[in-house]
Amino acid sequence: MIKMTNFKMKTVKEGDVTSPLGFQAVGIHCGIKKKRKDLGLILSEGPAVSAAVYTTNAFQAAPLKVTQQSLAKGSTLRALVVNSGNANAFTGEQGMVDALMMRNAVADSFQLSPWEVAVTSTGVIGERLPIEKILAGIEQLPHLLGEDGASFSEAILTTDTFAKSLAVEIEIEGKTVTIGGTAKGSGMIHPNMATMLAFVTTDAKIHPDVLQRLLHHVTDQTFNMITVDGDTSTNDMVLVMANGFAGHTELTEAHPDWPVFVHGFHYVSEQLAKMIAQDGEGATKLIEVVVQGAATEEMAKVIAKKIVGSNLVKTAVFGADGNWGRVVMAIGNSGFYVDEKQLDITIGHTLVVQKGIVMNYEEEAVTQSFKENKVKILVDLNQGEQSATAWGCDLTYDYVKINASYRT
Structure with a gap:
């Protein structure tokens, strides 16, 4: 058990984004990279209240714009698809077309609305996505999907030297609530929510506006407080999905257990941020x-x-x-x-x-x-x-x- 202030948390052994109830993930090799996994997906079994923060780079990549479209349509998501090896950034109108094709392909494969799908990419800037390889890879995902957060963590890496994942358990209204996270980031890391991908899942039930406010607050204290090289990327984001499967009443700032959830969410975010800083390109300390x-x-x-x-x-x-x-x-x-x-x-x-x-x-x-x-x-x-x-x-x-x- 970890005890910090008055709150207790239990770390989940080999925890990741699939540790909370109702989440599955998968990572595969679709051909963007020569050998390593390069396409991943997180799926919630039910609608998940979602929130995100994005890079402040002026040349925001197409996938981020598509994700913002999805979240603007509604506050819930069912799936997140991500590719590594190609950023789909500074790719003009064709980049938007390709990002939308990724979103629509996931929606078709899992029988979802396109607005329930988030898209992100990471890798080389200024090159068009090998979209046919990605679409062929997406067709495989429903058959390979499982509680496999480890393969997803591998699929999002670029120059990282290790996968970055963890999960913790807390108690809300006497019920076990799990918060899991996975991140990537090694170079082009600088604050203002840039140069990294971080995904947090939880089976907590939370109001969407409250989740967005919490994400902004915690991001400012964690992900925005790391730097590797002072360069801000075009692509990256932190995205949170909360599907409510833990079965407690909705969390707001007025809920008596709100401080417990904030504590766990902050802990997961801070640990992921520190892993990213520790894994700076070529870093030893x-x-x-x-x-x-x-x-x-x-x-x-x-x-x-x-x-x-x-x-x-x-x-x-x-x-x-x-x-x-x-x-x-x-x-x-x-x-x-x-x-x-x-x-x-x-x-x-x-x-x-x-x-x-x-x-x-x-x-x-x-x-x-x-x-x-x-x-x-x-x-x-x-x-x-x-x-x-x-x-x-x-x-x-x-x-x-x-x-x-x-x-x-």
Whole structure:
């Protein structure tokens, strides 16, 4: 059991998007990639109240526009289809035609309304989808569908080095409610809901407007607080489906168990976000930056992301160079006024700056902290009561190698 604040959660062994009641998934190889799985589907046995947030990139890909059309028609979905290897982005009118063909093919194969199907893609930008291969793959999905979240998790990967899934169980009105999630993301990762795919399923029953508000709030604290390389993609989204199969009354902010659901939803989202940051292209270390004592939450968020996104901080961590001056540099570039005479900086367990004064510390302790798999940097501005946490990774030689040969 995991206990956080007053709420208890149980992690589901090998949990994923099929862990909640009424959800199935499948992933197959349809021929976009040479060998690896590249087409996946999630299906709810009944209508699922759904919500989504999307990339802020100006060149939003066709699949996202199609998904927005579906959700604008109604607040429920039955299916999500996703391909990897080709982003169907910057592909003009033909890209929209292809994305609509994917949606309609899934609807026909599973006897659904097209408006009950969401579509997304990830991969190379500017190339047309091999739509005939995808349509042939979709025809196979009804015969292969099962409680197989692992194959779906594999099918959405691009340069990722591992699949990212988990699920937890909570209690609502004495009934077991499950929240499952699967994500992908490795490069072109930067906040503002971009550069990743994340799918969350739950058998909770929840009002659609409430779910959308919750998703926006939690996204700002989790997925929007990670960065790998500062680049915002054209494609990616977080999408949530809640089918109500757990059998409790509808959740709203006034429900007595609402905090329990929020807690579980936030936990799943945060863990997926951290997995994405940890799996940054070529990464060897997860960096966690906590900023506290800020005058506003926005100040804390911006400074935390400035630090974790700094290439100089990232390379210092990679080389285990205890150069905490780069943290100071990043804070100073945040655009917020920070009183250096109030500033505290802790690297790992070592306090290196207190009230703007450099401490008499052992540099080897800082170096050792930078050698750990998880590097923690704590900044206390001592200017207020607000705090925020951001996650990222180190910048390595392999990042350049991977992105220099992405298409080859």
